[in-house]
Amino acid sequence: MQRYFINNDLHTEEFELPEELYHHVMTVMRAKVHTKFEVVGPDQQVKVVELTQVTPNAARARVIKDLKQNVELPLNVTILCGISKADKAEKIVQKGTEMGASKFIFFNSERSVARWDEKKAPKKLSRLQKIARGAAEQAHRQIIPELNFCPSLSQALAQTSNASYRLAAYEESAKAGEKSKLAQLLQEAKKHMTADKKQEIAGFFGPEGGFSPEESDLFGQQEVLQVGLGPRIMRAETAPLYLLAAISFSLELE
C-alpha cells in the first residue's frame, strides 16, 4: 500500500488532505473515493486511511486502522560521507534510507574531488531531501531521514559529539586484517539497548580516495573507532550500506 508522510499528526478520525498530498494522491495514484493508503505523521504513527470525498480541488479521508507498526532500527544511525563525485550522494541517500539510516551528513573531505560550498549546499540538500522522502515512503519507513552539510570533517565530528558510538570505515584497517572491532561495538550497543531511549551510532565514510592519514589521526584524537568492513574494497557509496546491513542484522535479526 502506498505510504505518505504528512506534516501534522492526525488527531481526528476524518481530515482534509494537505495540498501536496492531495495532488499526489489524485494525479500519481489516480485515487477515487474508497482508495486506501497509509499516512505517517511526525509522531511516527502509521495509519491506514480511506478517501471519503473528492472534489476538483480538495479531498477528505478518514482513518480506518492504526497499524501500530515499528520498522525503525533500534538505534539511530547517522551516516557521514566525504563528498564524492557525480550522483553518489543520491545513491547513498536512496539506498541508505531503505536500509534504515536516520540522518545523513555530507562533508568536504581532504580527498574530495568535487566540493560543496555554503552557496551550493542548500540546493543539493533540498534535492537529496526529496530523494530521502521518496525512499522512506517506498521502504515504508516511519521517519524521513534528515540531511545536513558540513564544510569540513572537524565540523562533522563536532556535530556527532553526543553520539553513543562513533566509527570510521578505514581501508587501511581492513587491509591490516582488522576483523572484530565492528562486531564488538555492536555487541556493546546491543547490551545497552533500552526501550525508552535510542542510542546513536555515527559512521564516517571517506570519498573515492578514502581518508587521508591526517583525517585518520583526527579520528584517533577524537576517539572515533577505525574499523574494517571486510577484506574487499568497496566503493564510497557501497560501504555505508554494508554498515547499515550489519547493524540491522546484528540488532534486529540475531
Next chain:
Amino acid sequence: MQRYFINNDLHTEEFELPEELYHHVMTVMRAKVHTKFEVVGPDQQVKVVELTQVTPNAARARVIKDLKQNVELPLNVTILCGISKADKAEKIVQKGTEMGASKFIFFNSERSVARWDEKKAPKKLSRLQKIARGAAEQAHRQIIPELNFCPSLSQALAQTSNASYRLAAYEESAKAGEKSKLAQLLQEAKKHMTADKKQEIAGFFGPEGGFSPEESDLFGQQEVLQVGLGPRIMRAETAPLYLLAAISFSLELE
C-alpha cells in the same frame, strides 16, 4: 594499486602482457617501464608485477611480489534475482561483486515486468560480465563472478540443487516479524566451515513486485528457507546487498 585479471596463471618470473591487458595498461593507465600493478590468474594468486619493457605493440613485465592474499568470502554465495526493469541487473552485479558474490543467476520470475528470452540473454550476460570484471578489479577480488540466465524459477532452483544452503528473501516473512532464520542459517554455516572445501549459499530475490504465492509454495516444496531481511521494504537491487553484508559481517568479522 590497479588490479587486472588474466586468463592464464603466471608460471614464469617474466612474461609478455596479453593483448587486452597491454591495451588497458598502456592507454588507460598510461604505464611506462617500472609502472607496477597487480595481476590475478585463474588460480586466484595475486602478484605484483612491474613493466620491464615497452614497445609500440607489446610490453613485458616481471613478478616482483606474491601477495598471498585471501579476500574472498569463506563460502561461495550465488545471488539469484528475478529479472527487474531498467538497469537494476547492472547495479546488482556491480555492487554484489564489490560485496563478494561469486555467481549471479538472473531468471524470469512470475512478476517480472521485463523478461529475457534465450535470444536476448547472451547479449545481456556479456554486458553484465564486463561490469562484473570491472567491479572485481576495483574491489580487489580474486575471482570474477560468473553470470548466468535461467528462463524460469524452477530452472534456477535446479541450478542450485547442490548448494549447502538455499534461502529466499520473502517480504511477507519480514512483515510477519520473522527475525532469526537468517541468523540461524549463518550460525549453522559458520559451524561447518572448513579450510579445504567452501560451502555454497544460494540466495533468491524477487523482482520489483516480489515473489508470487505460487513461487513461495515452490520454495516451500524445495526446502528453500524463506527469510526476512529486517522490517523495512528494500528495493529489488538493495536486498541482495543486505544478504551479502550480513554474510560477510557474520562470517568474516564476528
